[in-house]
Amino acid sequence: MKEKTKIAVIGMGYVGIPAAALLADVDGFEVIGIQRRSKRSGWKIEALNRGECPILNEPELPELIRRVVLEKKTFRVTDDTEVLRDMNYILIDVQTPTDKETHQPLYKSLREVSAVVGQKMKDGAVVIVESTVAPGTTENIVKPILEENSGKTCGKDFYLVFAYERVMVGRLINNIVNYPRVIGGVTEECTKKGLWLYKHIVKEKLIPVSATTAEVAKVVENTYRDVQIAFANEVALACEALHVDFNDVRKCVNSLPFNSNAYRDLHLPGAGVGGHCLPKDPWLLKFGVDTYGKIKVPFEVIVKARMRNDQMPLHMLELAEAAAKKAGIDIKNAKLAILGASFLENSEDTRNSPTEAFVKLLEERKIKWAIHDPYVRQREFPYPLSKNLEEIIRDADILLIFVKHKDYYALEPQWLKERMKHPIIIDGRDVINLEKFRKNGFVAFGVGKPNY
CATH class of the missing domain: 1.10.1040.10 (N-(1-d-carboxylethyl)-l-norvaline Dehydrogenase; domain 2)
Structure with missing residues (x-):
């Protein structure tokens, strides 16, 4: 019987989970996901091992996870990095954020994972970085760490590839399968190893380039x-x-x-x-x-x-201030009801949410606020939020639409007016008909609209 290809995917997030599930659905592949038992993400280990999808509102993914975990039994998740010793392919899908003040990349997780992989990978292993990194990172940071911790030589004893994802929340599976994939190896043989893996899950063309070219392209x-x-x-x-x-x-x-x-x-x-x-x-x-x-x-x-x-949340505040002035109220004494905490409509994903940036501006000015979001789970957001819309808008002076969740398109001026203290609305996503609200007594402003 043909020996199975063993694959580890490090990091069970928006990139790692769908990649692991798709690979585990390939005949002859066995996949182990590796996830730290962190306060924020450790719960995913048990959830995935029960065949549950930790990502909400994601087409195809829940059924795929259920199939590979419960039926095919080709995918499981652990926090034990010892499994790396037996892997043919190791995919790195950890977060690579930038510092909010200096904008320098924060590679703590990438460096730590690279060191562990170097210590435990076997001869002939293929390491693939899927996390987005600055151009030059694969060659100048990941490769030296792997070589130093393994005593092995890249291109001879192990292979290193940068193959970036093109995923979007709500289209994770579709984008991996149906978009062309760029495969950037540190050497030509590295690239060939990457091409072999991805041809099993990508239906579109594979584009072979150097690692640095792929990093720049991403x-x-x-x-x-x-x-x-x-x-x-x-x-x-x-x-x-x-x-x-x-x-x-x-x-x-x-x-x-x-x-x-x-x-x-x-x-x-x-x-x-x-x-x-x-x-x-x-x-x-x-x-x-x-x-x-x-x-x-x-x-x-x-x-x-x-x-x-980055300045657009501040502009939302400027619009709110102008609308408050037109309505004859002092925004410093107002309650602002904010609709939407995620960065994308109909999603729970709050990474770099403009709403978070806006709330920080309000906090600095000591302006009262409340947030509604029908999708976001509280553990995913640093500020309190509610799924009860009426509770949030009750006695609010100004309503601000930050996310175009489908729920907000049903907002009616009369219903809001009966519940708000002052009828003021700021539309940051072109959700409502401003003229309709103005005719119903609202001071209604919007981004890119004739407001004054």
Whole structure:
């Protein structure tokens, strides 16, 4: 009987869980997930071993996990790193955040995991970094740690690959299976080892490149989108200043035909940009170039775009202040009801949530607030929140929409007016019809709207 391919996936998060489950569904593969018993994520070990999906509202994933855990028995999770000694492939899917003040990458988990892998991997093992890192990290940080802790040589005794994910919450399985995958090996043989693994779960083409090329591609993908959103946010501010509706401008700009050289895709503005990738990847790109680049690059456009997106929660506060002034109330004595804590609609994911940044601004100014979110679990968010909408808006002076959860599209002005102390609403995601609310007595402002 053919020997099974044994795979370890380190880190049971939004990247590690779907990757592990898909690999475990391949005939001839056995997968072990490795997760620390941390206060925040340790519970996932038992949940996954019961065949339960820890990620909410994720198509296909719950059934896939149930199948590979309970039926096929090809996937289990542990906190014991000794299992690494028997693995053919080891995938690293740990968090690689950046410092909120210095924007430097925080590689504590990556360094620790790399050292453990180096100490325990066997000859011929293939180590694949899926976590997003600054360009140059695989070659200059991960490789030396692996070699130092193993006494082995990369490309000869073990193989090292950077193969980044393109996942999005709500489309995890779809994006892994149906998007092209970039495979960047430290050597040509490393790349071949990576290609062999991913051809079993990716239906689209595999793109072989160097590790550093893959690292650059990953952070550029997200930086490109971050800059596009920043442009939309700045245009939205211009529309507010000129008293025109951003949506009308966008409709005109995007009317150019898709198959023409003149095609434009003006993005949507909003209350802020969150998630694990966009707020940090521009900084990772800059750090990689600053640290390992041969020439100096100013990064003026990319850095200013990132700052523009970071300033949007402050703009929401400015809109609230202007609306309060128009309504004749003092915002310092007001209660603000905030709708949405996640960074993405209809999701529980709160990573780098603009709502969190907004609450910090309110705390600094000693303004009272309350948060509603129908999806987010309390342990995933640092501030108190409620799933009871009526409780949150009761006697509120100002209502602010930070996330376009489907639930909020049903908001009616009369229902809100009967429960709020003052009828003031700020729409940061183009959810409501502002004119409808204004006709019902609301002071209604929105990002990119003629407000004054």
